Amino acid sequence: MKIGLMLPFGDGESNGYAGLREMAIAAEENGLDSIWGADHLIYRTDGETEGIHECWTVLSALAAITSRVEIGPLVLALPFRNPALTAKMAAELDEVSDGRLILGVGCGWHEPEFDAFGYPFDHRVSRFDEALQVLVPLLRDGRVTFEGRYHRAVDNELLPRPIRADGPPILIAGKKPRMLDLVAQYADQWNAAWFGHPDQADELHVRLRNLRAALERAERDPASLEITVGIFVAFEGADADTPKHAIRGTTDQVADALAAYTSVNAGHLIAHVFPPTPDSVRRLAEAATVARDRIGAVTPA
Numbered sequence: 001m002k003i004g005l006m007l008p009f010g011d012g013e014s015n016g017y018a019g020l021r022e023m024a025i026a027a028e029e030n031g032l033d034s035i036w037g038a039d040h041l042i043y044r045t046d047g048e049t050e051g052i053h054e055c056w057t058v059l060s061a062l063a064a065i066t067s068r069v070e071i072g073p074l075v076l077a078l079p080f081r082n083p084a085l086t087a088k089m090a091a092e093l094d095e096v097s098d099g100r101l102i103l104g105v106g107c108g109w110h111e112p113e114f115d116a117f118g119y120p121f122d123h124r125v126s127r128f129d130e131a132l133q134v135l136v137p138l139l140r141d142g143r144v145t146f147e148g149r150y151h152r153a154v155d156n157e158l159l160p161r162p163i164r165a166d167g168p169p170i171l172i173a174g175k176k177p178r179m180l181d182l183v184a185q186y187a188d189q190w191n192a193a194w195f196g197h198p199d200q201a202d203e204l205h206v207r208l209r210n211l212r213a214a215l216e217r218a219e220r221d222p223a224s225l226e227i228t229v230g231i232f233v234a235f236e237g238a239d240a241d242t243p244k245h246a247i248r249g250t251t252d253q254v255a256d257a258l259a260a261y262t263s264v265n266a267g268h269l270i271a272h273v274f275p276p277t278p279d280s281v282r283r284l285a286e287a288a289t290v291a292r293d294r295i296g297a298v299t300p301a
Contacts, residue, residue, distance in 0.1 A: 001295055002268040003258060003288040004034030006074060006230065008276035009058065010043070011051035017058060019276075024062045026278040027069055030285035034070040034102070035062060036270055039077050044112035056089060063097035072102035074191065074230065074270060075173045079108050079119050083131035084153050087138035091162040099164055104171040104191065105135070107179070125178045126150065132186050139167030171228065175207050180214035183225070193230025194272065196245035198260045204229065208264060228268040229261060235283050238274035246274060251283065255290035262295055 005027045008014045014023070024035050039055035055073050063071050071093075078086065086105075094101040107128035108114065114121040130148040137144040138158045146153045162168065169188035174180055183190050190211060195201040208227075215222050232246035233254060247257045261269055273280040 002033035006272040009053045026281040028066045036074040041113040070100045072104045075104035075106040077108035078131045083134040094168045101168040103168045106173045184214040184218035189226040191228045226267040229266045230270045233271045234274040242274040254287035258291035259294045
């Protein structure tokens with residue numbers, strides 16, 4: 001099982017890029033497997049606006065100062081960018097990172113940011129479906145012609161080609177039937193978030209049942225799709241705003257919870273840590289090491 005870090009991109013969550021850089025380096029140096037960032041433009045609730053750092057720029061900068069951890073958006077909102085341009089961006093970042101990009105994509109959900117930045121919010125899944133019909137062939141085959149209601153690409157060719165023959169793996173986050181059908185058709189990985197201890201993650205089991213139904217409709221082998229799960233993990237010093245269902249406890253207790261996600265065949269856990277500090281990253285890495293040892297001890301040879 002891979003265990004990675006969700007970086008705190010919110011404007012008030014870290015000390016800007018310097019803080020994000022410090023946490024990313026802690027993940028790299030202490031043995032975590034990946035670093036991730038959310039793709040939002042603003043958060044706006046009840047007229048109050050919160051800022052967030054721009055996902056692709058930060059991930060590109062972190063790709064250049066790391067050499068081992070995988071890197072990905074969780075997830076890139078395809079409506080914010082032309083899908084052919086997104087393919088171009090992904091191919092370039094995959095080269096910058098020497099083949100470490102996981103391209104997480106979704107259709108977005110926070111309507112206020114769509115309104116504020118002038119993006120249409122209607123028919124999001126239909127727009128996402130068409131965007132995938134441009135993005136995926138470009139990354140995997142290098143060329144596409146597509147004419148749809150929302151997107152078009154005319155004899156579009158992706159050059160230079162991605163350094164990996166089929167491009168970076170594509171992760172899709174979705175939970176409703178239409179999105180899960182797109183997962184079954186296009187994705188290499190699927191994500192569900194945000195959960196605490198797996199014994200209490202009832203909603204995750206619901207989503208997994210729905211995913212299996214979508215894979216069955218597509219006549220796709222479930223083993224061909226990697227399951228990734230976003231989780232909350234809280235350590236000493238976490239403030240009152242920390243999600244109440246976050247995993248908590250000693251290193252051994254956190255490790256037990258991480259290892260228990262093998263019960264749902266999770267191949268990659270992505271942890272949002274509280275407080276969002278390099279020390280929390282190091283403590284997560286310690287628990288991850290113990291969890292992997294425990295998983296290995298019970299895995300048949």
